[in-house]
Amino acid sequence: GAVVSQHPSWVICKSGTSVKIECRSLDFQATTMFWYRQFPKQSLMLMATSNEGSKATYEQGVEKDKFLINHASLTLSTLTVTSAHPEDSSFYICSARGPRSSYEQYFGPGTRLTVT
Amino acid sequence: AQRVTQPEKLLSVFKGAPVELKCNYSYSGSPELFWYVQYSRQRLQLLLRHISRESIKGFTADLNKGETSFHLKKPFAQEEDSAMYYCALRGGAAGNKLTFGGGTRVLVKP
Numbered sequence: 497g498a499v500v501s502q503h504p505s506w507v508i509c510k511s512g513t514s515v516k517i518e519c520r521s522l523d524f525q526a527t528t529m530f531w532y533r534q535f536p537k538q539s540l541m542l543m544a545t546s547n548e549g550s551k552a553t554y555e556q557g558v559e560k561d562k563f564l565i566n567h568a569s570l571t572l573s574t575l576t577v578t579s580a581h582p583e584d585s586s587f588y589i590c591s592a593r594g595p596r597s598s599y600e601q602y603f604g605p606g607t608r609l610t611v612t
Numbered sequence: 613a614q615r616v617t618q619p620e621k622l623l624s625v626f627k628g629a630p631v632e633l634k635c636n637y638s639y640s641g642s643p644e645l646f647w648y649v650q651y652s653r654q655r656l657q658l659l660l661r662h663i664s665r666e667s668i669k670g671f672t673a674d675l676n677k678g679e680t681s682f683h684l685k686k687p688f689a690q691e692e693d694s695a696m697y698y699c700a701l702r703g704g705a706a707g708n709k710l711t712f713g714g715g716t717r718v719l720v721k722p
């Protein structure tokens with residue numbers, strides 16, 4: 497089946513530093529990946545759509561200079577939280593559109609970011 | 613704008629009882645609707661989608677365009693059904709993006 501991994505699964509960083517989160521499609525190529533943010537006991541909020549070889553499309557209200565997305569290959573998208581602040585602490589989840597079907601998204605396990 | 617509403621944050625039922633999770637949407641075109649499930653400490657995964665009209669793990673969901681609803685039902689809940697359930701919509705205006713409802717936590721008691 498289609499598997500999506502994320503690395504790291506959790507990270508703690510200090511205020512003002514940057515942290516990179518990787519999202520990989522392990523056994524399929526994904527031209528489109530999505531990045532979500534999930535606060536405790538809340539739903540997933542789409543942050544941006546990542547397209548291989550082109551700029552990401554950000555949702556309204558998401559700062560593209562703060563949340564840098566790079567989708568340099570068909571199996572890897574990265575999200576870099578720059579100059580992190582405690583309010584950036586959250587659960588970040590990526591998904592990738594499936595290899596054959598156009599409808600299904602396969603989700604990664606998520607990355608918990610804590611900014612101290 | 614498209615929106616998905618799940619009015620119940622928590623549903624608690626006894627094992628063997630029916631369970632129905634409500635989902636209402638607002639969308640001006642023909643939407644694609646999905647139910648995703650997230651078991652404890654696991655990733656989000658697709659449960660079913662309306663186009664397939666299938667039953668997965670005993671769950672069914674019918675798209676009612678008149679009522680703009682896509683409620684999820686199971687006649688006899690099992691303890692292993694305890695999880696977070698998210699209704700999601702994908703519409704033309706948002707391209708391939710999924711819009712999620714707020715989620716409903718289902719707790720099936722023995």
